[in-house]
Amino acid sequence: MNFGLIYGIGLLIIGIVVPVRQNVQDMDFKEKRFKMVAEQIKSRGINDSDVIKAMQIVERHLFVPNYLKKYAYQDRPLPIGHGQTISQPYIVGLMSQLLEVEEGEKLLEIGTGSGYQAAVLGELGGEVYSIEIVEPLQKRAAFVLDSLNYKNVNTRYGDGYIGWLEKAPFDGIIVTCSPTKIPQALIDQLAEGGKLVIPVGLKYVKKLVLLEKKKGKVVQHNVIPVRFVPMVDIDGNLY
Numbered sequence: 031m032n033f034g035l036i037y038g039i040g041l042l043i044i045g046i047v048v049p050v051r052q053n054v055q056d057m058d059f060k061e062k063r064f065k066m067v068a069e070q071i072k073s074r075g076i077n078d079s080d081v082i083k084a085m086q087i088v089e090r091h092l093f094v095p096n097y098l099k100k101y102a103y104q105d106r107p108l109p110i111g112h113g114q115t116i117s118q119p120y121i122v123g124l125m126s127q128l129l130e131v132e133e134g135e136k137l138l139e140i141g142t143g144s145g146y147q148a149a150v151l152g153e154l155g156g157e158v159y160s161i162e163i164v165e166p167l168q169k170r171a172a173f174v175l176d177s178l179n180y181k182n183v184n185t186r187y188g189d190g191y192i193g194w195l196e197k198a199p200f201d202g203i204i205v206t207c208s209p210t211k212i213p214q215a216l217i218d219q220l221a222e223g224g225k226l227v228i229p230v231g232l233k234y235v236k237k238l239v240l241l242e243k244k245k246g247k248v249v250q251h252n253v254i255p256v257r258f259v260p261m262v263d264i265d266g267n268l269y
Contacts, residue, residue, distance in 0.1 A: 062103040076123040084153035093144040129202040140190030141206035145171030161190040208258040209269040229258040
C-alpha cells in the first residue's frame, strides 16, 4: 500500500474542505444580507439605489462580536459592548437616505460604535470623519474599517458633542446617539445646504429629526420616533 499517496490525498482533501466550508458560510451571510435589504430596507420605503447597493455590500456580520454573527442580519440592534449597540439595519438605511450623499462629500458621524454606519457612508462615496467617545470601541472599529480597506473613513477618539472643528464644514452629519437637545457646535459645522440627521429628546421620548441649513438658517423636519443610546461626555454624564 502506498502510504505516501494516501497521505497526499488526505492533505488534498483537507486542503479543499476548509475553503469550501468558508465559501458556504460566506454565501450564507450574503444570502441573509440580500434578504435583509429586500425585507427590512426596500419594503419599508428605502428607495435610494446607492443606499440599497451600499447595504448589500457592507458585511454587517463583520462589525458585531463573534457570538452574535448569526444574528447580524436580523431586524434589530445588537450589543457591541460598553453599553453600546449597532443600530437596526432599517435605521441605518433611513438615516443614510436622509443625508442624500453625493460622491466626494465630506461627512461627519458622531458615535462610531461598531463602524458599520461609517462603512455604509464610505460605500456611498463620502469622505467620512467619525468620532467615538468609548476608546476601546473606536480602536476596534478603526481596526475593522482598516482591514476592509475603507481609506475614505477616518475615526478618532473624542467627544462628538463638540464635533470635529478642524475638518468642518460638513455636507452631512449623522449622530448615532441621542442628546436632550441638538448640539450648537454641530449646527455651526454644517455647510450651507448641508443636512444633519440626529435622534433627540428625553430618556423615553426621542424622535429622529432632519435639519437642513438654507441661507444660514436651519429648517427642522421631524421624521419618526426612535430609541437610541444617550449621548454622554467623557465622564459619562448625559448631554
